Amino acid sequence: MTPESLAQANAQLRSQSPLDIIRWALQQSPGRAIVSTNFRPYEAVILHLVTQVQPDIPVLWVDHGYNRPATYKHAEDLTARLKLNRKAYLPRLTAAHYDAVHGGMPEPTPENEERIKAFSTVMKLEPFQRGMRELAPAVWITALRQVQNPNRAGLDIVSPDANFNSLKVSPLFYWSDADMEAYLKQHSLPNEWDYFDPAKADEKRECGLHASWGGKAVGGGVLKG
Numbered sequence: 001m002t003p004e005s006l007a008q009a010n011a012q013l014r015s016q017s018p019l020d021i022i023r024w025a026l027q028q029s030p031g032r033a034i035v036s037t038n039f040r041p042y043e044a045v046i047l048h049l050v051t052q053v054q055p056d057i058p059v060l061w062v063d064h065g066y067n068r069p070a071t072y073k074h075a076e077d078l079t080a081r082l083k084l085n086r087k088a089y090l091p092r093l094t095a096a097h098y099d100a101v102h103g104g105m106p107e108p109t110p111e112n113e114e115r116i117k118a119f120s121t122v123m124k125l126e127p128f129q130r131g132m133r134e135l136a137p138a139v140w141i142t143a144l145r146q147v148q149n150p151n152r153a154g155l156d157i158v159s160p161d162a163n164f165n166s167l168k169v170s171p172l173f174y175w176s177d178a179d180m181e182a183y184l185k186q187h188s189l190p191n192e193w194d195y196f197d198p199a200k201a202d203e204k205r206e207c208g209l210h211a212s213w214g215g216k217a218v219g220g221g222v223l224k225g
Helices: 003-013 018-028 043-053 069-082 095-102 110-135 177-186 212-219
Strands: 033-037 058-062 085-089 139-141 158-161 166-169
Touching: 003 018, 003 158, 018 033, 018 043, 018 139, 018 166, 033 043, 043 069, 043 177, 058 110, 085 110, 095 110
Parallel strands: 033 058, 033 139, 058 085, 139 166
Antiparallel strands: 158 166
């Protein structure tokens, strides 16, 4: 999309419901859309919405191997409940292998920035890139929201994604936590609060999937092949 058509699409979609935004997204490239998830808090909302429009949409999930038991149970519950067409991608190293070779998962503190990025590159970005390459979506539907962190606040409902060469659509971009809670309650959907992302120093940091440094990692020799 040109910058002009992108601005026009965002202006038009801002007043639309998430369901209408999803319908619009799927019309942009029929049969070539995916939705990604990590089964973190509130992910049931986007998964429930998308599968109402396209029940068999591929659901890209990178299981880095460090999820807590509650998250794995939540993933299985939602997959069964929503009949998700789940496409799981795992790192080339198991969590045990990474721990043995690299001394364990880096402590998630800002002081460990470079180690966290290295961890994210191997355990999250590489399998995600592999999934995007194999599924080859033209449209990537996400659960990104403006309130999540400063980097995401600068995005919009529709944005071109240079990291993975796709049109990124975030139907819930302007929803608040209260909106998400209300949707979960309305549809009797479960939530998961024990989620932990080892590739983030804190909740305001990007793991690389939606940040420019992730694009450099994806384009570098580390992730090729």
